[in-house]
Amino acid sequence: xxxxxxxxxxxxxxxxxxxxxxxxxxxxxxxxxxxxxxxxxxxxxxxxxxxxxxxxxxxxxxxxxxxxxxxxxxxxxxxxxxxxxxxxxxxxxxxxxxxxxxxxxxxxxxxxxxxxxxxxxxxxxxxxxxxxxxxxxxxxxxxxxxxxxxxxxxxxxxxxxxxxxxxxxxxxxxxxxxxxxxxxxxxxxxxxxxxxxxxxxxxxxxxxxxxxxxxxxxxxxxxxxxxxxxxxxxxxxxxxxxxxxxxxxxxxxxxxxxxxxxxxxxxxxxxxxxxxxxxxxxxxxxxxxxxxxxxxxxxxxxxxxxxxxxxxxxxxxxxxxxxxxxxxxxxxxxxxxxxxxxxxxxxxxxxxxxxxxxxxxxxxxxxxxxxxxxxxxxxxxxxxxxxxxxxxxxxxxxxxxxxxxxxxxxxxxxxxxxxxxxxxxxxxxxxxxxxxxxxxxxxxxxxxxxxxxxxxxxxxx
Numbered sequence: 001x002x003x004x005x006x007x008x009x010x011x012x013x014x015x016x017x018x019x020x021x022x023x024x025x026x027x028x029x030x031x032x033x034x035x036x037x038x039x040x041x042x043x044x045x046x047x048x049x050x051x052x053x054x055x056x057x058x059x060x061x062x063x064x065x066x067x068x069x070x071x072x073x074x075x076x077x078x079x080x081x082x083x084x085x086x087x088x089x090x091x092x093x094x095x096x097x098x099x100x101x102x103x104x105x106x107x108x109x110x111x112x113x114x115x116x117x118x119x120x121x122x123x124x125x126x127x128x129x130x131x132x133x134x135x136x137x138x139x140x141x142x143x144x145x146x147x148x149x150x151x152x153x154x155x156x157x158x159x160x161x162x163x164x165x166x167x168x169x170x171x172x173x174x175x176x177x178x179x180x181x182x183x184x185x186x187x188x189x190x191x192x193x194x195x196x197x198x199x200x201x202x203x204x205x206x207x208x209x210x211x212x213x214x215x216x217x218x219x220x221x222x223x224x225x226x227x228x229x230x231x232x233x234x235x236x237x238x239x240x241x242x243x244x245x246x247x248x249x250x251x252x253x254x255x256x257x258x259x260x261x262x263x264x265x266x267x268x269x270x271x272x273x274x275x276x277x278x279x280x281x282x283x284x285x286x287x288x289x290x291x292x293x294x295x296x297x298x299x300x301x302x303x304x305x306x307x308x309x310x311x312x313x314x315x316x317x318x319x320x321x322x323x324x325x326x327x328x329x330x331x332x333x334x335x336x337x338x339x340x341x342x343x344x345x346x347x348x349x350x351x352x353x354x355x356x357x358x359x360x361x362x363x364x365x366x367x368x369x370x371x372x373x374x375x376x377x378x379x380x381x382x383x384x385x386x387x388x389x390x391x392x393x394x395x396x397x398x399x400x401x402x403x404x405x406x407x408x409x410x411x412x413x414x415x416x417x418x419x420x421x422x423x424x425x426x427x428x429x430x431x432x433x434x435x436x437x438x439x440x441x442x443x444x445x446x447x448x449x450x451x452x453x454x455x456x457x458x459x460x461x
Contacts, residue, residue, distance in 0.1 A: 152351025
């Protein structure tokens with residue numbers, strides 16, 4: 001769908017990342033899909049008429065929209081005798097200038113160049129750097145090229161290829177007019193590095209009381225030390241689960257003090273991970289990252305710790321490192337659907353909606369009867385304006401939740417399919433009725449993508 005639609009819809013996070021320093025005259029905002037295709041086509045026609053180069057940037061929220069635009073523009077160009085030559089970048093094909101030179105000779109060629117974020121090299125930026133080296137080629141050969149970019153690639157281009165950025169000719173956005181916000185990954189993206197144990201109590205408060213009583217009865221002996229620390233881990237997690245971060249932190253800190261002088265790597269990793277989650281939720285991802293990295297020294301292959309390090313790095317803007325660690329997390333247990341789901345949100349936070357959808361689809365494949373995975377996929381489809389896919393996944397989630405109270409599904413259905421005001425009303429009613437806790441609203445990954453932070457705070461305060 002184009003950026004010109006005026007019908008009501010949910011607040012989108014996958015939006016334009018064109019830097020503020022871009023000259024306003026070079027960017028086309030608020031155009032319909034057809035208008036944007038006309039702009040690209042006219043630029044190429046004029047460049048051919050005057051024998052000059054034309055370096056065009058077409059920015060999309062996702063590959064879904066990009067494919068549609070490529071086909072539409074190619075059809076227009078072929079009618080005028082142009083021939084499209086596609087160059088798809090990967091880690092073995094990243095020197096764009098050399099690839100243009102090696103392309104099959106064609107009459108009136110127009111190059112469609114995509115996937116520059118996949119250009120390999122030690123830091124994954126080789127394709128960007130290559131663009132800086134070939135200004136003479138573009139000018140002397142009067143190259144006509146459309147660079148098909150995701151929002152993330154458009155954001156990276158002026159940083160990693162500033163010389164190329166300076167002599168591009170036109171930028172056309174197939175995205176909304178809003179500037180991209182900062183990465184938003186609530187604490188719900190983080191994983192606990194512990195196995196939940198079955199308990200006979202009905203609620204978290206009852207489980208807390210039971211563990212506190214057990215802790216009081218334990219002998220103060222070396223033999224009972226590991227059990228005592230395990231209870232600290234459990235109590236910290238339980239207090240976190242009811243939104244009591246202060247008490248949770250106290251239990252983790254006390255547990256670390258008990259474990260300090262002993263070789264208890266598994267327990268130390270869990271305690272440090274808990275402290276990291278608390279710090280992250282308090283808004284300090286840098287301090288959280290330090291805790292997660294310390295925990296990794298004790299449990300280096302933990303998928304939970306790896307995904308948490310990935311999320312913290314993403315929040316700090318270290319995108320390449322975040323994605324490398326996130327992929328390492330799923331490799332640690334490739335059949336664990338929950339890790340794929342969390343990585344999907346990190347991919348989205350990194351500006352890669354297509355990769356996010358692929359991760360969430362993998363989660364639904366591994367755990368097809370888990371409603372949450374289908375809900376996540378529905379939300380992600382909604383962010384790239386795929387309403388049919390959104391409905392399919394929401395319907396599946398409702399079928400799997402049949403007979404259960406699932407107010408969140410109703411809220412997300414309204415939000416993803418266009419009635420954000422009704423969704424907000426339903427959310428406020430559910431919070432007021434105690435069906436959804438305020439700390440769960442703040443941690444929810446889907447709500448953070450569909451609502452502004454100010455909207456959520458207004459609901460829960």
